[in-house]
Amino acid sequence: MRYLYARLICSLLTTMGVLQLVPQPLADALGVAEDFGLIDQHGQFHRLSYHRDDPETRAIVVFTHGMGCPLVRKRYVDLQHLATRYEPNGIRFWMLNANDQDDRADIEAEALDFGVTLPILDDVTQEVARSLDVDRTGEAILIETANLNILFRGPIDDRLGYEKEKSKPTRSYLRDSIDNFLGGKPIETSKVDAPGCLISFPSWEAHLRQPVGYADEVAPLIQEKCVICHRAGGIAPFAFSSYRKARGWADMMREVLLTRRMPPWQADPHHGDFDRDLSLTPEQKQVLLHWIEQGAPRGDGGDPLASSPPEVDAWSQGKPHHMIELPAQEVPAQGLVDYRYVHLTSPFESDTWIVGADIQPGDRQALHHVIAFVLSPDGSRGRGRKWLTGYAPGVRGGMFPENTGILLRKKERLLFEMHYTPYGRETVDQTRLGLYTADEKPAHTFQTGIFIDESIRIPAGDRAFERSQSRMIRQDMILYSMNPHMHLRGKAMRFELETPDGQKEILVSVPDYNFNWQHTYFLSEPLRIPKGSRLSLHATWDNSSLNPSNPDSERAVGWGEQSFDEMFFGTYQFVRDRGQSLVGTWNPVPRSQE
Numbered sequence: 001m002r003y004l005y006a007r008l009i010c011s012l013l014t015t016m017g018v019l020q021l022v023p024q025p026l027a028d029a030l031g032v033a034e035d036f037g038l039i040d041q042h043g044q045f046h047r048l049s050y051h052r053d054d055p056e057t058r059a060i061v062v063f064t065h066g067m068g069c070p071l072v073r074k075r076y077v078d079l080q081h082l083a084t085r086y087e088p089n090g091i092r093f094w095m096l097n098a099n100d101q102d103d104r105a106d107i108e109a110e111a112l113d114f115g116v117t118l119p120i121l122d123d124v125t126q127e128v129a130r131s132l133d134v135d136r137t138g139e140a141i142l143i144e145t146a147n148l149n150i151l152f153r154g155p156i157d158d159r160l161g162y163e164k165e166k167s168k169p170t171r172s173y174l175r176d177s178i179d180n181f182l183g184g185k186p187i188e189t190s191k192v193d194a195p196g197c198l199i200s201f202p203s204w205e206a207h208l209r210q211p212v213g214y215a216d217e218v219a220p221l222i223q224e225k226c227v228i229c230h231r232a233g234g235i236a237p238f239a240f241s242s243y244r245k246a247r248g249w250a251d252m253m254r255e256v257l258l259t260r261r262m263p264p265w266q267a268d269p270h271h272g273d274f275d276r277d278l279s280l281t282p283e284q285k286q287v288l289l290h291w292i293e294q295g296a297p298r299g300d301g302g303d304p305l306a307s308s309p310p311e312v313d314a315w316s317q318g319k320p321h322h323m324i325e326l327p328a329q330e331v332p333a334q335g336l337v338d339y340r341y342v343h344l345t346s347p348f349e350s351d352t353w354i355v356g357a358d359i360q361p362g363d364r365q366a367l368h369h370v371i372a373f374v375l376s377p378d379g380s381r382g383r384g385r386k387w388l389t390g391y392a393p394g395v396r397g398g399m400f401p402e403n404t405g406i407l408l409r410k411k412e413r414l415l416f417e418m419h420y421t422p423y424g425r426e427t428v429d430q431t432r433l434g435l436y437t438a439d440e441k442p443a444h445t446f447q448t449g450i451f452i453d454e455s456i457r458i459p460a461g462d463r464a465f466e467r468s469q470s471r472m473i474r475q476d477m478i479l480y481s482m483n484p485h486m487h488l489r490g491k492a493m494r495f496e497l498e499t500p501d502g503q504k505e506i507l508v509s510v511p512d513y514n515f516n517w518q519h520t521y522f523l524s525e526p527l528r529i530p531k532g533s534r535l536s537l538h539a540t541w542d543n544s545s546l547n548p549s550n551p552d553s554e555r556a557v558g559w560g561e562q563s564f565d566e567m568f569f570g571t572y573q574f575v576r577d578r579g580q581s582l583v584g585t586w587n588p589v590p591r592s593q594e
């Protein structure tokens with residue numbers, strides 16, 4: 001609520017400013033919605049502010065959903081009708097499920113059962129509902145997209161009450177509000193109490209009884225999940241180095257958590273478990289958000305953030321057998337630096353087995369990430385690549401699975417895809433590659449599978465251009481990791497598996513792709529995939545002006561190496577399954593050493 005009031009004042013001021021120029025209905029005093037990002041029952045991502053400048057979406061109706069509530073179920077048909085009727089006029093319909101007791105699988109099943117196709121956003125932490133000051137299901141909230149003003153909130157109409165139902169409504173509140181809004185007229189009744197089922201907020205209530213502690217809850221969480229980047233000399237622009245810093249950044253923290261911008265981990269938590277996972281659990285997010293909402297109190301106890309964080313180990317696996325210095329890279333003080341592709345020839349006189357690889361960044365503030373590949377000598381653009389290792393802050397490479405190696409042939413080359421983000425001062429980055437080698441041929445070869453489509457052509461302005469590729473797996477294999485890759489217009493990407501018995505599974509899904517964060521997703525449990533399975537990669541690009549990263553929405557874009565061109569590219573790392581044990585086969589970097 002605190003947020004609503006503060007924003008309400010701003011919004012009234014702006015609205016009044018606008019009023020002097022264009023006569024417009026004054027948004028009633030219902031406040032301004034905070035921006036948020038959530039995933040729906042289909043695994044698709046929705047961010048409110050995406051539609052801010054969207055000529056096709058003038059307002060969004062958010063209808064509060066909950067399973068098992070008759071006042072919701074009896075509205076499915078109404079909502080579908082309203083959507084069909086008003087979507088052509090730029091009114092979009094979302095449902096919002098904040099019930100603590102409903103999980104995504106249930107919501108998906110219910111939607112299928114009732115033929116609901118509208119997105120049902122899964123508000124796992126309940127923070128969007130709280131931010132919108134929702135306490136019941138069955139309420140419709142009409143939000144103007146250009147300014148996020150809340151124009152109306154209440155029931156769809158007066159047809160339903162508690163254990164009462166009329167055959168026809170006498171008042172159609174939502175339709176009247178939408179019609180008035182579309183017709184530029186004032187909304188007569190902007191707030192009506194909506195009958196619905198109460199939503200309980202157990203985590204918030206617990207934190208009301210026992211306020212969140214800074215020293216014992218918040219600071220350790222920030223240390224664990226944020227300080228790897230938010231430290232002196234780290235990639236993030238500021239360090240969480242004391243209570244005052246955390247308090248000063250508190251409102252901004254709230255914004256990035258609600259919109260899912262931070263921590264930078266795009267994988268949908270609904271699918272797969274990953275090592276080196278940077279994300280926060282819903283409970284952890286609630287700790288931070290509730291602490292902020294309670295005014296970011298200092299409380300008792302020491303200040304864990306004030307002591308310097310543990311040094312980042314130069315090499316995650318101890319001193320490598322071979323170290324290669326990459327050519328030094330000059331990074332300007334500002335602007336966008338396009339991808340750098342650095343090629344090196346093999347440093348070895350003869351064919352050599354590599355059993356692990358790690359990257360040591362020179363300037364951690366500038367080097368955003370690196371992906372390293374081995375290229376066959378004929379080095380065609382994408383096909384002949386073998387994934388070698390990757391670096392992103394907190395997500396480092398390391399040893400390959402036990403008894404597994406990659407053969408680096410004498411004539412082969414190494415390719416480094418390097419991404420830099422300038423940070424206000426010119427710098428020279430001297431990054432190094434560390435290789436761990438074996439004298440004997442390991443029992444298994446670490447292999448890279450590649451999905452690639454150089455024929456892509458994404459039409460100008462297209463919001464959701466899709467492309468998929470799938471293949472039959474011909475030999476039993478053990479899958480270790482996946483690396484989805486697109487460029488600035490990338491919107492979503494996912495790896496899917498269908499086993500010979502017809503079971504389908506999403507292995508990793510990145511519903512809100514961000515070019516800046518090219519993570520390799522390492523499965524915490526390697527996955528045995530039987531031959532005869534189908535593995536597929538699905539990509540969606542957003543080449544419209546609504547995509548804030550899009551360098552040029554007027555241009556159809558095809559394959560190319562620069563970030564302003566596009567790619568359909570995904571690699572996966574695997575070993576042939578010869579029945580070897582999975583125990584101890586993967587050597588993730590110990591957390592303390594990252």
Ligand code: HEC
Nearest residue numbers: 225226229235236237249252253256262263264278393394
């Ligand atoms: C893997 C590195 C990394 C981790 C982990 C990380 N951040 Fe960030 N953070 C960044 C970078 C880099 C930026 C600068 C903006 C950008 O590049 O997106 C940033 C920016 C921010 C901002 C400023 C807002 C903005 O968008 O510029 C806030 C607030 C923030 N981070 C909070 C957090 C919190 C809270 C956590 C932990 C829960 C966290 N970050 C974890 C790298 C990280």
